[in-house]
Amino acid sequence: MTTDHPMDTSARCCDVCLEPVPLWESVIKLCGDTCAAHLCVECTEAYFDHHLSAFLPGLLTKAHCPICLVPMPKHKYMPYVQPDLLEYAAKCVFAASELRCPHCDESTPFVDAWSSRPMSPLRLPKTLRQKLPWLRRLGTKFVRYKLAASTLFDYIRSTFSDYADVVYMHTLQLIHDPERRATFAMYELHKTRLVFTPCCGKAVCFGCKTAGHHEICDAGEASERNTVVLCPECNIPIVRGDGCDSIKCVCDTYFSWQEQVFVAEERSRNARFQAVLRLPHGARSLKRVLEYCRHLVWRSRFLDVVWHLKVHRFRCVAWPVLAPRLRACVQHRRFNAVLGQLRSTMRHRSLCREIHARVCRIEAVKTTMALVLHEMRIATARPSVQPAAKLEVVDDTAKAPVDYVMAAMA
Known part of the structure; x- marks a missing residue:
């Protein structure tokens, strides 16, 4: 008996256990179309069970491909993980946005509270509705780890202006990956810092976790005293003990220590500058300081020229004229x-x-x-x-x- 399409009975060794696995039972293209992984189902399930079980509450930990070592979105590894383990991983990353209420002393993750809200229809003017397809494209790239949270957030703020808060909440609820949703929410929380607790509605500063709202919080002052920098991805404080300048955060983000120290100093300097501008006569005082500094620069340059001419005083014709x-x-x-x-x-x-x-x-x-x-x-x-x-x-x-x-x- 002959068939036009014979069944492929070849096998290939698993990249983890090195046991032969039939091609129709192997797990391929795990993290994407270019993924070179060739695993058996048992090794894949065991890897993700161990990887997600090691998540720590309060850290934005990502799930990585065992072969390519790149972050994976939830829908890629969800078929190989038990539902209770997926729920545990979501609670761990949502705990990064947890804040204790100063009124009732209850702790509720902001991301979890926002996710439980009913999503109302998004009503926008016609000119703004035309920009929604591009917003969906940026959101897809963000979920696939091809776009930073800052880029997506800045696009929403600059494009939708008056409707930015509504579009932000709508976009946040449409992100089903817990880690991606928590990362996007944490960026907004650290950007605005003024939040209201879900339980009592009290105003709290998310930067220093104290009641009220203030522009320069204790977290920024501690960063200036102890050289504490913030991770550019998850914004958790980091202190370097020793070693080189290459830092790897718990969220698997690599960055240079000196660059982030410079960013922290620049952020603190800008905060102080904005605080001076908000004073009643801050702008006028800064203008006078700038004029005085400009005068000092001009005076130093003038004195250099005069000193140079005095040194060459033997030129009796040039000096009396100048x-x-x-x-x-x-x-x-x-x-x-x-x-x-x-x-x-x-x-x-x-x-x-x-x-x-x-x-x-x-x-x-x-x-x-x-x-x-x-x-x-x-x-x-x-x-x-x-x-x-x-x-x-x-x-x-x-x-x-x-x-x-x-x-x-x-």
């Missing part, structure tokens, strides 16, 4: 500073304009007089053969200041 000009620059800059203060305190613009015009005219006369006197010194110091010619030069140059002054005054 010195009056430098003094004039300093006086002009001081005058502009005083004039700016007058503009800010006086409302008589015509008076300020008249002062500026007269002072500029006086400065022009002073500059002209300095140049003429310098030319006179050079002319008198120049050797001459005929005394009469020397007297004529002196008489001509003596008349020159009058002509220059009249021209400048005109």
